[in-house]
Amino acid sequence: MNLKELAEHLNLSQTTVSRALNGYPEVKEATRLRVEAAARANNYTPNGRAKSLATGRTMTVGHVIPLSKKHEMVNPVFGDFVTGAAESFLASGYDLMLSLVEDGKEEEHYRTIKARGNVDGIIVHGPRMHDSRIELLNELELPFVVHGRATDVTTPYSWIDMNNFRAFCRATEFLITLGHKRIALINGLEFMDFAHRRKLGYLTALESAGIKPNHDYIAGGEMTEEHGYSNAMKMLDLPEPPTAFLTSSLVVALGVRRALQDRNLVMGRDVSIITHDDDLGYLRNGGDVPIFTATRSSVREAGRLGADMLLDMIANPSDTPKQHLLEADMILGGSTGPAPI
Amino acid sequence: MNLKELAEHLNLSQTTVSRALNGYPEVKEATRLRVEAAARANNYTPNGRAKSLATGRTMTVGHVIPLSKKHEMVNPVFGDFVTGAAESFLASGYDLMLSLVEDGKEEEHYRTIKARGNVDGIIVHGPRMHDSRIELLNELELPFVVHGRATDVTTPYSWIDMNNFRAFCRATEFLITLGHKRIALINGLEFMDFAHRRKLGYLTALESAGIKPNHDYIAGGEMTEEHGYSNAMKMLDLPEPPTAFLTSSLVVALGVRRALQDRNLVMGRDVSIITHDDDLGYLRNGGDVPIFTATRSSVREAGRLGADMLLDMIANPSDTPKQHLLEADMILGGSTGPAPI
DNA sequence: TGAGTTTTTGAAAGCGCTTTGAAAGCCAGT
DNA sequence: ACTGGCTTTCAAAGCGCTTTCAAAAACTCA
Structure with a gap:
């Protein structure tokens, strides 16, 4: 069932139904209830693609994970970071898109992502010391948060990192x-x-x-x-x-x-x-x-925090970049002792 | 730059430009070259949301990962499986959407996914013995492949599993x-x-x-x-x-x-x-x-194969479900020896 | 009762693309 | 020159939603 059908079914215009479901104030409370009930009864959920085309927001965030041909391993921390991030995104109604991108194809990939417009923001993983992606993303005006930092980059950008x-x-x-x-x-x-x-x-x-x-x-x-x-x-x-x-x-x-x-x-x-x-x-x-x-x-906690930062940037694009430095705890286990003489 | 602008820039209609870029035969070769060159020069990439709204295909596949409140762990095999799958999807131009879904919210979640229509198919992770998701998905007519099997489910479905x-x-x-x-x-x-x-x-x-x-x-x-x-x-x-x-x-x-x-x-x-x-x-x-x-x-290989199966199902929705059973190798290491007397 | 407000609803345009159906352009054959 | 048959191009509709602008309905108060 789509909006048009639901509207016909209710003898209302699409406009009113759309407003009712999106919480606009100019719709009568009785009507809203009627609409909401019908939506539930007919299992209506707005089509995401249409919605984002109309609003210009995709409600999707991308994780771009570098995949080097030489080091064919996807670092295990990605899993936990993404999980943490997904928790935040889920809570805010955002979807999460994953893309692996091969070494060297990064610039092209980010440009494409931007042009295709199917994400509102990006989480950048695995920064190198000299990481050209950061300047590129700044230039593309696509909100992003880096998990980690890039030593040689001087332009400001948002990151979350452990110390x-x-x-x-x-x-x-x-x-x-x-x-x-x-x-x-x-x-x-x-x-x-x-x-x-x-x-x-x-x-x-x-x-x-x-x-x-x-x-x-x-x-x-x-x-x-x-x-x-x-x-x-x-x-x-x-x-x-x-x-x-x-x-x-x-x-x-x-x-x-x-x-x-x-x-x-x-x-x-x-x-x-x-x-x-x-x-x-x-x-x-x-x-x-x-x-x-x-x-x-x-790392999972870092994922949660990083996601929140990104959501914040998407909501307030004009804000200056934010940074978040996490301190590690030091835990004593059985693997250390005084140096042998 | 969008299609309209590109078309104006070329003094052509959107129709022709669209066809040229999508490889339709009824466009003159000279025109196609001109269009392609202009597209490259202007860094034009069609908007994904608009495209999928028009075609009805999202070019996106979802991975749905169960997240139990009691067992808050995301199994490490997901990482490798998803990586393998992403390789296949990448090669076919598909995007990969990740969603974590809490225990008990599964039915609702799948229904929403279907209704929102932002995936063409789904990979189901972590099947239980009695897994109600499979029948639900069959009913929803959303192509899917299960990584693993569900013992108590009798309706046919596609899966990839290790023996x-x-x-x-x-x-x-x-x-x-x-x-x-x-x-x-x-x-x-x-x-x-x-x-x-x-x-x-x-x-x-x-x-x-x-x-x-x-x-x-x-x-x-x-x-x-x-x-x-x-x-x-x-x-x-x-x-x-x-x-x-x-x-x-x-x-x-x-x-x-x-x-x-x-x-x-x-x-x-x-x-x-x-x-x-x-x-x-x-x-x-x-x-x-x-x-x-x-x-x-x-598991990574399983991911690749599972992804291929799903792409196949998406391309040929009327095909009967396919199954793929992988056999494990047995490798001798130093951890086994004769039983002590 | 009716003018003036405010509340509530609706028609239509628009988001950026594909695709249908029609028209224009071109060529060979009479 | 004109017809018929290709090839090539285009205008417009449509995908499912939001949102602007305008109109209708419902009040308010003299």
Whole structure:
């Protein structure tokens, strides 16, 4: 049933029916009730495409997820972030469109999105350090919020991010306090902005403690269990192996733990591990007692907040960009202990 | 720039321009080239909403993901499945809409989706054993493909599924061959259809070998690391603890492994583990050498195939429903060995 | 009762596209 | 020059909604 049919059925004009259903004040209360009842009875829902053509608003938000041919992995945090965002969007009546876009096709893709006009705004995922998408989107005048930041971009834009620098700085300081000097960092892909910031936090903490960084102790790559495992193995084979590991995600930490076991080292006694924990639904850091000492910040919560920011921008397009920096909690688990002598 | 402007700019009618761009044969080749060039030069892309209003096709497919209030987790396989599907949809010019829907609001949600008409088809996730959504969707005449099956549904429908029964039957048989008799199953939530089938496969294999199932050896729940850990701990404390574990996912297997370590048991020697492995991008079963013996089937591949099936249904709505059953590979890793005497 | 207000309803235009049905342009054949 | 048959183009209607502008209906008050 469409509006015209419903209007005929009610012996009213489409105008009145439309107004009644959209809460306009100039329709008599009795009429409104009659219309609403009929709409319910006939299971009428306005056609979304027609509605957005008429109003110019799509009530849809796009998530654009970069898909690199070389790194064919869709980062697991997307799932939780999108879930959080979807909760907000759902509550506000917005739909969520997902698009994967291949490396290099980004500019074209965003232009097309804008021209096709089927989203009111965009969430940008996985920013690189020098990320050209941000300027492009500013130019396109399409509201957007970035999950993360792009170090080299100077124009203002809206973002939601976790304080990667601070989290990794604190984690490193904590290890130093425990007496560790040979501290390894098993990081994400280094061209990703978050990884860059984490490394900076790590290096800063080392420097303030007067510890010279050792490049054999630093590894970057796709954040898989295998990445953690193989790099930890390599480092443990060094003449002076690290006594502590900082890892970029729980999955990587699991890989490091496996390496320790293979080398018959006891986690928290022989070697310490601190990881960042995105608090993903299906991969918690243990139950009540955390397995790993960790810096924790919920990505799902970030998704909720990011979505709210975007909805706000869509509603008030002239506002200046907003930023939101989340601080990670630091949780003590069983994976850290004093440095062995 | 819209069609009207482009047409004026070219001194042609909208009709001709539209036809030229959509590859209709009745437009002179010279004109078509001229139009195409102008479209490119002016960065013209037809408005999606208008187009779908005019054609009646939305070029959009919906993924509907159940979100239970009790089990607030979005299963990690969604991420990989959706990624696979998105690859197919992308290639065919389809957009992908995501909606999370709360338990109990499903019927309403699907009806609304249909009425709003902003998708041409749907992928249904996470079917339960008795899943009312399938009949509803059949009734709504909205093309759909289910990822998984629903045991108690008799009306025909399209699905793509992994052979859960067979995979778990084989895995159990394999353990039996190795001499194990006390075999535990750490399963997913038992009202989920896949978990039900897995349990059936497990029980069938036990029965054919004349082994009486022990209910203390069977656990169901959300597939987290903690679920694997805590249930394994409980079972290892039994007077007659299992000598082998069958787990529903890699994450659960990691939990079981942690339990073994806590009990100072060596995996593959004292206790064996076989897991199902969805071959998720970020959580591989080790590198070249698998950690766990596993039944493996790529969820991402399932996503691609499921998407193709749905596109097919959209293109040929009168076709009878199609089914696609994937068989899991069985991969030997280091987590299994002969039963200890 | 009727002029002036206010409330309530409706006709029609418009959002940007596709598509139908008609017309114009072109060519060969008589 | 004219007809018939192609090829190519166009005007206009329609997709299902919102919204503007105008008209009708219902009050208010002298």
